[in-house]
Amino acid sequence: MNEAKKKMRRRYGAEFKQQILSECAEPGASLARIALSHGINANVVHKWRRQAGGALPVMGAPSFVPVPLPPAAHPPAPDIQIELRRGATSVSVTWPLAAAEQCAVWMRELLK
Incomplete structure (x- = not known):
């Protein structure tokens, strides 16, 4: 055995x-x-x-680190440009940036 x-x-x-x-x-x-x-x-x-009392010792919480960004290569567009395509049909819409809220309302209505 x-x-x-x-x-x-x-x-x-x-x-x-x-x-x-x-x-x-x-x-x-x-x-x-x-x-x-x-x-x-x-x-x-x-x-x-x-x-030992639970989890590992807590390391310092990550802090915010600012990251410098290079200046924008292109200035912001003065207008909102929308291009809609459906099949062979294409529609291009330019909307003033100052009226962005009205553009959003129009888009919501269009997409209903």
Whole structure:
């Protein structure tokens, strides 16, 4: 008869756990990749996170970063230009930009 081998659970020290959790706290870090690289199941690392007080430490919320845009290559069009096509028929409409609200009303009526 074969004797059944008893599997022993691996034990990890607090320092090792803290190292893994700090690696997971890095921006862009993949918990699954980190766990796999250390030969640990990701579920174990998730358990350590819960035991340590929940989620990973919250990094600073992303702040607004202004992005300078180059000046527009073309000045804004002074008129609204609409081209409607249906089969072989094509209709081109030019509407003054100052009357954009009336253009919207006309388009809603047209598309009913």
